Amino acid sequence: MRRAVYPGTFDPCTNGHLDIIRRAAKQFDEVVVGVLRNSAKTPLFSTDERVTILNEVTKDIPNVVIKSFDGLSVDFVRMCDAQVIIRGLRAITDFEYELQMAQTNRILAPDIDTMFLITSLEYAYLSSTTVKEVAAFGKSVDKFVPPFVAEKMREKLRCE
């Protein structure tokens, strides 16, 4: 089975992430979306909330599985018995960090390859960070995230 892991923070999942997940799912028998637990960032959504959101927004894609993980991506990839790491590339600004990470992972695990999917043009500007900023100022994020995520963001910000 050709299995890929798409690791990330997904705080929260945007239309850009979902586009990468859908496209990766067409290329592999199974795509495991790995939600990083101990990110250096302080997330708006807890790990369990991010997993719930991803489960909901990918429920129509049968070969996508959502899991959370701690530690190094390559260890998680091995645990999943996968061969490939998927990452999305938006702009040249993503490139340097992604290149560094892919090369480090290649030294750590030469049997695992990183594959980059270039963002679809309509999502090239999108990031979880800007979506959170827009929401924090009370503006609609309906154009940036799936409806379920927009609703969860409204709930979350009402509670804050």
Ligand code: ADP
């Ligand atoms: P991380 O903290 O690991 O960067 P993110 O959730 O921010 O986690 O992103 C996960 C992956 O998704 C990264 O490879 C990132 O470049 C990619 N990504 C984020 N937003 C988009 C987008 N709008 N289009 C395509 N790829 C994206």
